Amino acid sequence: MDYFSTLAATWPGVTESREGWTLRRATDAGNRVSSATREDARADPEAAARAMRAMGQPPLFMIRDGEEDLDSALGALGYLPEDPSVILAAPAAQLRIEGAERAVIRCDAPLARMREIWRENDIGAARLEVMERASEPRTFLLARDGDRPAGCAFLAAAGDVAMIHALAIAPFARRKGLGTRATRAAAAWALENGAAELALAVREDNAAALELYSRLGFETRARYRYRRAPS
Incomplete structure (x- = not known):
């Protein structure tokens, strides 16, 4: 793969x-x-x-x-x-739990509240333009903390793999399981769109994200880094 x-x-x-x-x-x-x-x-x-x-x-x-x-x-x-x-991946069928997607709204385009959450997490207009260029099928996810919109992510599929990008949670709703909920909802969408795996990219120094995804059963599939010219 x-x-x-x-x-x-x-x-x-x-x-x-x-x-x-x-x-x-x-x-x-x-x-x-x-x-x-x-x-x-x-x-x-x-x-x-x-x-x-x-x-x-x-x-x-x-x-x-x-x-x-x-x-x-x-x-x-x-x-x-x-x-x-690293690029992590897990079988979408393993991640999906029946009904987990009910607290997560799928949108064809980012809502105003989603843009606000992303701005709070330093995800601005340039990254939204990347989302607009992405291949179909794709969707935007909005997760709620009770009745309050509190988390969002972008999701797109290419062949047998769907990738989740720009997963962000509003500060007031962190450590409440919204990241897990959004990931399981992403797995449900992946299966519905012909993708057997859900994948994502994360920096190796992001310990909190690595712990979350390891707990959900994600495994390392590839590694990469960058080399930048000295100033």
């Missing part, structure tokens, strides 16, 4: 292909949609770096599983490592 292809389809950047690289135009939507990925093992990282500088952005590379040679080459050039991350 190529989880990186699923990641690219469900959280897409503005891309162009050049000299064996996929280049992503930098935005305020984070490293995933601002970095270059290698598509040809013979591709020259310095050519990609020149292209990114010509695009008006500092060179940034995503290093995926199996690209240890690229990691070493960039390290030798002085590129700095950052944001080691």
